[in-house]
Amino acid sequence: MNTTTRATLNDVAREAGVSLATVDRVLNKRPGVHARTVNRVADAVARLGYRPDPSAARLARPKPHRVCFVLPAGNNSFVAMLRDQVTDNLGWASDHRVTLEIAAVDVFDPAELAEGLRSTKGNFDTVVVVAHDHPLVRAAIDELVDAGMGVVTLVSDAPSSRRHRYVGIDNVAAGRTAATLMGRFLAGRPGEVGVVAGSLALRDHAERWFGFGQVMASEFLHLKVLPPLEGKDDSLRTEPLMRELLAAHPRLIGLYSLGAGNRGIAAALREADRARDVVFVAHELTPYARRELLSGTMDAVINQDAGHEVRSALRQALSRLTREPVLSDQERIRIDIYVKDNLP
Amino acid sequence: MNTTTRATLNDVAREAGVSLATVDRVLNKRPGVHARTVNRVADAVARLGYRPDPSAARLARPKPHRVCFVLPAGNNSFVAMLRDQVTDNLGWASDHRVTLEIAAVDVFDPAELAEGLRSTKGNFDTVVVVAHDHPLVRAAIDELVDAGMGVVTLVSDAPSSRRHRYVGIDNVAAGRTAATLMGRFLAGRPGEVGVVAGSLALRDHAERWFGFGQVMASEFLHLKVLPPLEGKDDSLRTEPLMRELLAAHPRLIGLYSLGAGNRGIAAALREADRARDVVFVAHELTPYARRELLSGTMDAVINQDAGHEVRSALRQALSRLTREPVLSDQERIRIDIYVKDNLP
DNA sequence: CTGTTAGCGCATTCAT
DNA sequence: ATGAATGCGCTAACAG
Numbered sequence: 001m002n003t004t005t006r007a008t009l010n011d012v013a014r015e016a017g018v019s020l021a022t023v024d025r026v027l028n029k030r031p032g033v034h035a036r037t038v039n040r041v042a043d044a045v046a047r048l049g050y051r052p053d054p055s056a057a058r059l060a061r062p063k064p065h066r067v068c069f070v071l072p073a074g075n076n077s078f079v080a081m082l083r084d085q086v087t088d089n090l091g092w093a094s095d096h097r098v099t100l101e102i103a104a105v106d107v108f109d110p111a112e113l114a115e116g117l118r119s120t121k122g123n124f125d126t127v128v129v130v131a132h133d134h135p136l137v138r139a140a141i142d143e144l145v146d147a148g149m150g151v152v153t154l155v156s157d158a159p160s161s162r163r164h165r166y167v168g169i170d171n172v173a174a175g176r177t178a179a180t181l182m183g184r185f186l187a188g189r190p191g192e193v194g195v196v197a198g199s200l201a202l203r204d205h206a207e208r209w210f211g212f213g214q215v216m217a218s219e220f221l222h223l224k225v226l227p228p229l230e231g232k233d234d235s236l237r238t239e240p241l242m243r244e245l246l247a248a249h250p251r252l253i254g255l256y257s258l259g260a261g262n263r264g265i266a267a268a269l270r271e272a273d274r275a276r277d278v279v280f281v282a283h284e285l286t287p288y289a290r291r292e293l294l295s296g297t298m299d300a301v302i303n304q305d306a307g308h309e310v311r312s313a314l315r316q317a318l319s320r321l322t323r324e325p326v327l328s329d330q331e332r333i334r335i336d337i338y339v340k341d342n343l344p
Numbered sequence: 345m346n347t348t349t350r351a352t353l354n355d356v357a358r359e360a361g362v363s364l365a366t367v368d369r370v371l372n373k374r375p376g377v378h379a380r381t382v383n384r385v386a387d388a389v390a391r392l393g394y395r396p397d398p399s400a401a402r403l404a405r406p407k408p409h410r411v412c413f414v415l416p417a418g419n420n421s422f423v424a425m426l427r428d429q430v431t432d433n434l435g436w437a438s439d440h441r442v443t444l445e446i447a448a449v450d451v452f453d454p455a456e457l458a459e460g461l462r463s464t465k466g467n468f469d470t471v472v473v474v475a476h477d478h479p480l481v482r483a484a485i486d487e488l489v490d491a492g493m494g495v496v497t498l499v500s501d502a503p504s505s506r507r508h509r510y511v512g513i514d515n516v517a518a519g520r521t522a523a524t525l526m527g528r529f530l531a532g533r534p535g536e537v538g539v540v541a542g543s544l545a546l547r548d549h550a551e552r553w554f555g556f557g558q559v560m561a562s563e564f565l566h567l568k569v570l571p572p573l574e575g576k577d578d579s580l581r582t583e584p585l586m587r588e589l590l591a592a593h594p595r596l597i598g599l600y601s602l603g604a605g606n607r608g609i610a611a612a613l614r615e616a617d618r619a620r621d622v623v624f625v626a627h628e629l630t631p632y633a634r635r636e637l638l639s640g641t642m643d644a645v646i647n648q649d650a651g652h653e654v655r656s657a658l659r660q661a662l663s664r665l666t667r668e669p670v671l672s673d674q675e676r677i678r679i680d681i682y683v684k685d686n687l688p
Numbered sequence: 689c690t691g692t693t694a695g696c697g698c699a700t701t702c703a704t
Numbered sequence: 705a706t707g708a709a710t711g712c713g714c715t716a717a718c719a720g
Contacts, residue, residue: 006438008697019707024699032705054439055399056697059712088671094350095398095668176685184643184683187531215685299528302686307673324439327432329651335686339528341520341559342646342679352713363691368715376689400713403696 007048016044027052054324058097065098065321067314068120069154070113070129073104076233076260077286078306082130082155085310092311096318107132107156108199108232114140126150126317128167131158133203150320152313155304156204164320167313167333169304171204174335175211175258178281181300181337182212182254183220185279190222191253194245198233198259208258208283223254231261239264246272257282262289266297285338293340303336351392360388371396398668402441409442409665411658412464413498414457414473417448420577420604421630422650426474426499429654436655440662451476451500452543452576458484470494470661472511475502477547494664496657499648500548508664511657511677513648515548518679519555519602522625525644525681526556526598527564529623534566535597538589542577542603552602552627567598575605583608590616601626606633610641629682637684647680 013023018037025033026041044050069086072079086102093100101124105116113132117140120127127144131137131153141151141161150164157166182193195212197205209228216225229245231238238261246252246268255278257265262282269275275297282289285303292298312331319326357367362381369377370385388394413430416423430446437444445468449460454476461484464471471488475481475497485495485505494508501510526537539556541549553572560569573589575582582605590596590612599622601609606626613619619641626633629647636642656675663670 006697009699010697020698021700021708022706025706028699034705037705051435051438053403053697055402055441056712057699058399059397059403059696059714060698060700062700062712088673091395091669092671094395097399173685177683180683180685185528185531187529187533189531211685307671311674325435327436327651329432330655332688334680334688336678337681337683337686339521339524339681341517341524341555342681344676344678350713354713364714365692365716366690369690372715378689381689397713400696401715403698403712404714404716406696406716 006053007050008053009050011048012041012044012050015048016040054322057322061097065126065318066124067093067098067100067126067128067317068124069100069102069310069313070116070120070127071102071104072107072130074106077288078260078284079130081286081306082310085307088307089310089314093314098314098318110134110136113137117141117144120144121147121149124149125321126152128152128154128313128317130155131161131163132156133158133160137161150317152317154309154313156202159203165313165316167309167316167331168204169333169335171207172211172214174283174302174304175208175213176215177211177335177337178208178256178258178283178300178302179212179215179220182256182279182281183216183223185299186220186223186254188222189253191251192224192226192249193254193256194226194249194252195228196238196242196255196257196259196261196265197228197230198261199230200228202259205259212256212258226252231259231264233260235261235264235267237261237264239268242268243271246274252278254279255281259283262292262298266292269297285336285343290343293338293343296340299339301338303338304333305336309333350397351394352397353394355392356385356388356394359392360384398666401666405441409470409662410468411437411442411444411470411472411661412468413444413446413654414460414464414471415446415448416451416474418450421632422604422628423474425628425630425650426654429651432651433654433658437658442658442662454478454480457481461485461488464488465491465493468493469665470496472496472498472657472661474499475505475507476500477502477504481505494661496661498653498657500546509657509660511653511660511675512548513677513679515551516555516558518627518646518648519552519557520559521555521679521681522552522600522602522627522644522646523556523559523564526600526623526625527560527567529625529643530564530567530598532566533597535595536568536570536593537598537600538570538593538596539572540582540586540599540601540603540605540609541572541574542605543574544572546603549603556600556602570596575603575608577604579605579608579611581605581608583612586612587615590618596622598623599625603627606630606636606642610636613641629680629687634687637682637687640684643683645682647682648677649680653677 026038106112114136138161145162152165153163155168200206229241242265280298281300357364450456458480482505489506496509497507499512544550573585586609624642625644627646
């Protein structure tokens with residue numbers, strides 16, 4: 001079970017018959033080393049099973065890695081949770097010789113996001129961004145990558161950009177999960193199911209809707225899914241929309257809210273006195289959602305753990321810089337299901 | 345957002361007007377320092393907001409911390425997952441100057457567990473144990489604690505012992521969660537619900553049963569919960585039990601398996617051709633449970649993440665040794681719910 | 689009771 | 705193209 005004492009850089013140097021500095025050059029792929037020497041060192045590394053000691057590496061590193069979180073501006077609860085998680089990790093970051101900064105941009109404006117991203121160029125080693133799958137944003141991301149920076153997308157991906165990692169959930173699967181819960185909680189009752197999104201132009205929202213529709217159409221044919229409403233993730237807009245929906249659809253027995261703005265939805269449900277009757281499935285376990293789960297207005301919440309996401313983004317950002325390995329198992333972001341009984 | 349450059353031990357020494365060694369003595373609570381000096385140093389630490397650099401500390405530490413995992417013997421799938429997770433973390437451990445060892449003992453025999461625990465005394469700094477809430481085991485744990493070792497209970501706790509931490513889920517809440525899923529999936533259908541445990545003498549099993557009963561009795565009065573069967577977590581024993589149960593109860597429409605031995609249960613359900621009809625809720629997302637979820641035999645699985653548990657136990661074990669802070673948020677083990685759509 | 693000193697393993701000048 | 709030397713912040717052995 002024990003690993004015998006690790007080989008050090010010095011061991012490798014001796015084994016390869018070269019000096020410390022040379023080994024360092026080949027390990028960090030710096031130029032100016034003869035090909036023959038490179039091989040010699042590589043062999044020695046392999047023979048000794050050398051792995052750099054991360055503690056020593058950190059200690060010796062003269063300047064910190066700089067990472068910037070580019071997060072949506074505004075007072076959305078989930079975004080607030082992300083922001084809090086970043087500040088909660090300041091100590092950890094400092095222990096690992098990394099400095100953290102947060103920038104806020106308007107997510108619904110791709111040009112501004114792109115601009116915000118570009119402005120980090122040269123000032124950071126890595127940027128972690130809640131992206132938006134839009135040409136301007138993709139271009140900005142690729143520009144940073146070309147400049148040698150690390151780019152990690154968080155929560156919302158830009159898959160066709162050249163970002164190094166995406167940290168977040170599979171939103172299609174999340175939509176499917178919501179559908180399964182909806183269908184099973186409704187257990188055979190026929191009727192209509194409403195869907196409220198923030199904006200279907202947002203890739204994650206579109207994906208959730210897609211997954212939801214997939215399962216509803218194949219497994220719960222007795223339920224009629226209504227066309228999605230778009231409330232811009234804003235309670236002030238979702239509330240009237242929801243009020244109309246309820247008035248127009250007396251047979252509505254289920255509601256899937258795949259974005260934010262849930263306070264408005266809950267308010268309309270209560271006003272119509274249908275909060276208990278309608279099965280309400282939403283996303284993100286905010287303090288507010290927690291209360292609604294306990295009150296019985298919400299029946300299930302699909303969640304992505306903001307803390308886990310921020311830590312994972314940090315670990316992956318670092319691993320690119322230090323080539324420390326990551327345990328892929330630990331970095332997989334789960335699709336959490338919460339009901340009133342398993343709240344953390 | 346940035347932390348200014350951290351104060352070092354040397355800064356503290358200078359600020360307090362003493363030497364490095366004295367500061368070290370104070371910080372590590374070693375004896376032989378005048379009370380006045382202790383205060384001087386403490387003040388300097390506070391004034392400078394000093395936090396030790398964990399990398400430097402690890403690098404300088406001459407010998408590794410030794411931690412021993414005392415896990416149940418046998419071929420239970422969940423225990424196999426725990427074991428695998430320990431070996432998966434060997435690299436991490438080595439990076440943190442800790443050595444890992446695994447010992448296997450028979451969980452169902454408290455005397456053997458106690459003996460196994462005692463045998464680690466002096467050979468390890470910390471032991472992580474899947475405990476058993478039994479007087480002999482509690483005594484053995486307390487003995488290790490008295491000897492200055494760290495003790496972390498994993499998955500199964502011994503609450504009245506003096507263990508430093510418990511890493512695992514709230515099993516009462518897990519039972520309640522199972523009941524809510526059962527009740528809602530059954531959605532008003534009246535009938536009987538069976539319960540299969542490993543042994544109600546095991547505290548975690550008893551707690552799950554308790555939580556399950558709580559919710560069933562208060563929220564789903566149309567469902568009749570049958571007395572629990574005990575299958576020793578063994579498919580060879582659960583299968584015949586289950587076969588009898590099905591024969592005796594044609595109105596059985598739900599089954600909660602709160603321990604292991606699920607293969608036997610599924611086999612009996614299939615044999616009686618009632619796998620699709622009975623709502624089957626079980627624990628632990630083993631490779632086997634995964635398949636049954638996809639096949640539709642199992643309807644939901646309550647899980648505790650073995651990887652998360654092992655890493656958390658490790659971090660907490662280390663934090664006691666190095667007094668590095670832990671993010672409590674990160675150490676909370678979630679009660680995961682899996683359906684066929686959100687499988688990792 | 690308190691101070692001095694020598695590394696831990698690596699990154700990085702500065703020489704050669 | 706390669707090597708020697710210095711120091712990161714801390715622990716622990718050794719001197720006073």
